[in-house]
Amino acid sequence: MNKRSHACCFLLVLFLAGATAAQSQTTSITAIKAGRLVDPETGAVATNQVILIEGEKIKAVGPDLAIPAGATVIDLSKLTVLPGLVDAHTHMALTYKEQPENNYYYLTYVMESSPLRAIEAASNGIQLLNSGFTVIRDVGNNAMYADTALRQAIEQGWLPGPTVIPSGPIIGSTGGQLWPTPEMYKEHNIVFPEYIDADSPAEIVKAIRQNMLFGARTIKLCVDCKPWGYSVDDIKLAINEAAKGGCKVEGHVQTPDGAQRAIDAGIYIIAHGNALTPEHHRQMAEKGIFLAGTDTPFTKYRGSEAAFKVTVAKLRDAWEKKVPLTFSTDFDYWNERMKDDKTGEWLTRGEMTIAFLQTWKAANIPPADVLRAITINGYKAADIIKERGPIKAGFFADLIAVSGDPLTDIDALRNVQFVMKNGMVFKKDGVMTPEKFFHPGPVRTPNGKWTR
Ligand SMILES: [Zn+2]
DSSP: OHHHHHHHHHHHHHHHHHHHHHHHHOOOOEEEEEEEEETTTTTTEEEEEEEETTTTTEEEEEEEEEOTOOOOOEEEEEEEEEEOOOEEEEEEOOOSSSSTTOOOHHHHHHHSSSHHHHHHHHHHHHHHTTTTTTEEOOOOOOTTHHHHHHHHHHHSSSSSOOEEEEOEEEESTTTTOOOOHHHHHHHOOOTTTTEEOOOHHHHHHHHHHHHHTTTTEEEEEEESSSSSSOOHHHHHHHHHHHHTTEEEEEEEESSHHHHHHHHHOOEEEESSOOOOOOOHHHHHHHTTTTEEOOOOOBBTBBHHHHHHHHHHHHHHHHHTTTTOBBOOOOOOOOTTBBBBBBTTOBOHHHHHTTTTHHHHHHOOOHHHHHHHHTTTTHHTTTTTTTTTOSSSSSSSSOOEEEEETTOOOOGGGGGGEEEEEETTTEEETTEEEGHHHHHHOOOOOGSSOOOO
């Protein structure tokens, strides 16, 4: 075949693929009967609503909508419907263990390959979707871009999973969060791909461009992982460069000084609440900087009572100061104690993620505010609020349903009965039904174009 006919063939295939996708999107209409529909932005509840979904998007929402003939009707009239949940800080392709790594995640880097970790990430995605998480921000420590690959695989229809907002490797000053030996650093370049060393302005720019080239949708900086961390000017430079690729910047912060530099630079999200003072909270609220506090609960498989008390007090203060809060976990570990007390079954990563509600309850944060943090604020922090989140016409149909009322009992979110993502049903009557998500080829391309 000569070059020209090959190109024609290619175009024909593209055309046919486009036609098929368009057809399947215009012919499928789903009508959801929602007993109660929550708008987490306002805390308002509407009863007996109909949500019409055409293809991947919501077409109309209202109390008296006519259901078109031939539409698939889903009866959720006994349930509460709300937007899908968001974990604003997690690590899908990292799971360090007591054995063989002794909980030392540096060892995972050298003992588990990128392909293995990508498959772990795919499994974690399914587990999270099953617990109602339709969006996750996946912020580094994902081997060789397993996070951007996961996003692609889900978008292209290879398997179900949340919308992934990947950062690619974390960008930091020499060493990242590691303290490698000279021989491992100099002879084996051990810091990459978990971190990209970027010290000078030119290196920072290069690292950000590289991550965006390979599919990052957010940029993650180690602000103060080393005493030679980033200055206010370094962070401003990063924010400016990331904006060229449509990315916002999250800063990992572990010292009060680092927190202040991130705030002064006007960073978009600060990750980890431990180093933040009430004064930091006040400034974050003033500037509208999101907090991904990664608020670990005290459970039989993680944490300590003393650490939990500090976490709860910090979260409470951030809420009192009106910092824009997101629900975030930093989940990246596993051990033998992760079993359900009653059934003895292994807990899924989704169940352990939603278990972080324990911290929010201990901080006495009203359910309506928790709901806003785990939905609307998450969509804003992920910078996708214009296309996903609100259950309104024109938005992607990502929604879940629970029995009970999460506005009075936030633990209702622990028992998700129904999950829809991109207009497709993933879970119904408490049971996963993900067949439609799996496709033996990359057919689902958002906006009709290929994306990384
Ligand atoms: Zn993290």
